[in-house]
Amino acid sequence: MATIEPTASGLSAHSHTEHAGTHQIGFIRKYIFSTDHKVIGIQFLITTLLMMMVGGALALGVRWKLAFPDTPMPFVGEWLFSSQGGQITPEFYTMLFTMHATVMTFLVVIPILAGAFGNFLIPLMIGADDMAFPKLNMFSYWFMIPAIAFFGFSMADPNAGPAAGWTAYPVLSALAESAPGSQTAQTWWLLGLTCVGVSSMMGSINYLTTIINMRAPGLTMFRLPLTIWAMFITAILQAFALPVLTAAGFMLLADRVFGTCFFIPAGIVVNNADPTVGGGQPLLWQHLFWFYSHPAVYIMLLPAMGMVSDMLSTMSRKPVFGYRPMVYSMSAIAGLGFLVWGHHMFTSGMNPMIGMTFMVSTMLIALPSAIKTFNWLATIWGGKPEFNTVFLNCVAFVSMFVVGGLSGIFMASVPTDVYFHDTYFIVAHFHYVLFGATLFGVFGAIQYWFPKMFARKMSEGLGQLHFLLTFIGFNGTFFPMHMLGIGGMPRRYADPYIHPYLEHFLPMNQLMTYSAMLMGFAQFILLFNFLYSIKFGKKVGRNPWNANTLEWAAPSPPPHGNFDVQPVCYHGPYEYSHPDWNGRDYLMQTDESMEVALAAEAGSSKDQEVST
Ligand code: HEM
Numbered sequence: 033m034a035t036i037e038p039t040a041s042g043l044s045a046h047s048h049t050e051h052a053g054t055h056q057i058g059f060i061r062k063y064i065f066s067t068d069h070k071v072i073g074i075q076f077l078i079t080t081l082l083m084m085m086v087g088g089a090l091a092l093g094v095r096w097k098l099a100f101p102d103t104p105m106p107f108v109g110e111w112l113f114s115s116q117g118g119q120i121t122p123e124f125y126t127m128l129f130t131m132h133a134t135v136m137t138f139l140v141v142i143p144i145l146a147g148a149f150g151n152f153l154i155p156l157m158i159g160a161d162d163m164a165f166p167k168l169n170m171f172s173y174w175f176m177i178p179a180i181a182f183f184g185f186s187m188a189d190p191n192a193g194p195a196a197g198w199t200a201y202p203v204l205s206a207l208a209e210s211a212p213g214s215q216t217a218q219t220w221w222l223l224g225l226t227c228v229g230v231s232s233m234m235g236s237i238n239y240l241t242t243i244i245n246m247r248a249p250g251l252t253m254f255r256l257p258l259t260i261w262a263m264f265i266t267a268i269l270q271a272f273a274l275p276v277l278t279a280a281g282f283m284l285l286a287d288r289v290f291g292t293c294f295f296i297p298a299g300i301v302v303n304n305a306d307p308t309v310g311g312g313q314p315l316l317w318q319h320l321f322w323f324y325s326h327p328a329v330y331i332m333l334l335p336a337m338g339m340v341s342d343m344l345s346t347m348s349r350k351p352v353f354g355y356r357p358m359v360y361s362m363s364a365i366a367g368l369g370f371l372v373w374g375h376h377m378f379t380s381g382m383n384p385m386i387g388m389t390f391m392v393s394t395m396l397i398a399l400p401s402a403i404k405t406f407n408w409l410a411t412i413w414g415g416k417p418e419f420n421t422v423f424l425n426c427v428a429f430v431s432m433f434v435v436g437g438l439s440g441i442f443m444a445s446v447p448t449d450v451y452f453h454d455t456y457f458i459v460a461h462f463h464y465v466l467f468g469a470t471l472f473g474v475f476g477a478i479q480y481w482f483p484k485m486f487a488r489k490m491s492e493g494l495g496q497l498h499f500l501l502t503f504i505g506f507n508g509t510f511f512p513m514h515m516l517g518i519g520g521m522p523r524r525y526a527d528p529y530i531h532p533y534l535e536h537f538l539p540m541n542q543l544m545t546y547s548a549m550l551m552g553f554a555q556f557i558l559l560f561n562f563l564y565s566i567k568f569g570k571k572v573g574r575n576p577w578n579a580n581t582l583e584w585a586a587p588s589p590p591p592h593g594n595f596d597v598q599p600v601c602y603h604g605p606y607e608y609s610h611p612d613w614n615g616r617d618y619l620m621q622t623d624e625s626m627e628v629a630l631a632a633e634a635g636s637s638k639d640q641e642v643s644t
């Protein structure tokens with residue numbers, strides 16, 4: 033694409049020297065302890081995709097127990113539970129759901145959005161040569177490794193893994209005697225959580241500084257693509273909410289290790305141990321945990337919302353409908369997100385007046401969420417979408433988000449939540465938002481930005497096959513959970529069928545498990561497609577989607593320092609299909625006008641296209 037003249041401006045000289053420099057540094061500095069945001073982004077991406085497989089395997093363990101409670105677990109059952117005839121024990125089941133949620137939340141969804149895509153995209157989309165603090169960036173990736181190790185130790189603990197769920201409510205999580213896994217496993221778990229927290233914190237400071245300070249000339253805040261707005265707002269959420277969780281995690285660690293009693297009340301007796309001295313407040317943990325973890329659900333969603341907005345616009349060849357309302361509604365979601373944490377605690381015995389306040393503030397979030405949904409639909413409406421993998425995944429994002437958002441409103445309302453709380457209804461809800469929305473957005477984003485990472489496209493056929501199987505498997509697994517929840521099936525029970533009123537749910541649970549297996553299998557297609565296409569995908573140039581944002585003006589893959597010419601930004605990111613245009617339907621942010629763009633295109637030498 034010849035939209036930039038390869039004149040030697042100040043930056044191009046600078047980036048060429050840097051580029052030359054990278055050839056001299058060795059393999060280890062270049063690919064392992066790299067400070068290049070793109071390498072770090074790809075490191076995050078590959079690590080999180082592998083963690084997704086781990087988290088998926090743990091989930092299949094949970095599903096196995098619920099569908100075939102009396103059958104030995106395949107592959108590992110005989111080895112792990114030889115004394116139980118190969119059947120999953122209740123302690124192991126508890127570890128499975130705790131670690132599944134932990135891995136998926138802290139090692140997959142959060143780092144794949146902020147870590148992988150945030151890192152890869154932010155400097156490229158704002159026309160910068162790297163992050164503001166490249167070394168900090170490198171540390172933010174390397175802090176994930178002890179996190180993975182600590183969570184791994186926690187899982188492999190001989191006393192059974194952590195037993196308190198991903199929410200780690202005390203006193204279960206605070207008293208070592210309270211459950212087999214609450215001994216050392218829970219301590220490892222808290223250390224893992226701390227490392228994840230430090231990693232994210234370093235990332236968020238870096239993102240904020242980079243976006244505020246390093247935008248290309250002409251790239252005003254209201255010319256930023258929505259992906260960057262979303263990353264920016266997410267980084268603010270992280271910077272303000274995360275310290276609360278990290279501090280709470282330290283306090284809980286102190287309760288376990290140094291005998292403090294922040295969360296332990298007096299006089300509790302568990303497993304015949306001496307009564308606790310206490311004086312602390314278990315509810316304090318719930319407040320601190322959810323003060324972070326409600327905003328965290330937006331940390332797990334907003335970046336995907338931003339990326340989907342950009343992808344839908346490009347794929348539909350239309351501007352995003354209502355750009356500024358999109359920015360304002362993301363800000364509103366984030367701002368309100370700090371006021372609603374109590375909706376996770378309606379059944380904790382809180383004063384009904386407070387419950388009412390949290391209920392109203394939670395319902396208010398539905399407004400900006402609805403604005404975004406209608407804007408996505410209006411973006412597609414009247415466009416000329418190509419039904420490719422990217423588009424299909426984005427449409428799945430929007431529709432699954434609607435399902436998840438609507439079940440959220442049921443739970444936001446105190447009278448219904450008192451019934452639904454801790455049933456499978458809530459499990460349905462958060463999987464629709466976290467998997468149905470976020471991960472479909474991520475699958476689209478992988479396909480969409482892959483050509484920038486590796487100068488090749490991923491296979492479209494495999495991409496659509498992966499989408500189709502995942503979509504069917506996903507809905508087969510999670511939709512019935514609404515019915516189980518309404519039917520009163522509690523979450524986190526190793527053997528729900530001891531209650532006769534749940535026996536008739538067994539066949540439905542089996543259907544869900546078969547669907548989950550299908551979905552798990554489909555992820556191998558994604559992994560194969562990803563790895564295969566790095567080497568054998570179809571070669572493409574700088575801008576294979578005819579998109580407008582700055583990253584598509586850089587060479588593919590971008591060298592160290594990113595751009596061959598300092599990008600200058602002339603307008604917003606969504607200039608598509610203007611009725612007055614002839615010749616082509618998009619105008620890149622670096623194109624001064626359509627005339628200049630077409631002239632540059634005509635004057636470009638062919639080898640420039642190929643050399644990218
Ligand atoms: C319209 C938007 C939403 C509303 C009204 C809403 C409402 C709620 C409520 C009231 C609960 C607590 C239910 C209970 O404990 O009984 C809840 C739980 C949850 N929500 Fe949402 N939600 C919304 C969007 C989201 C989004 C966007 C995500 C993630 C991306 C999300 C993830 C979760 C998770 C993970 C839980 C469960 C936490 C747990 O107990 O393990 N929600 N939601």
Ligand SMILES: [Cu+2]
Pocket residue numbers: 325326329372373375376
């Ligand atoms: Cu919440």
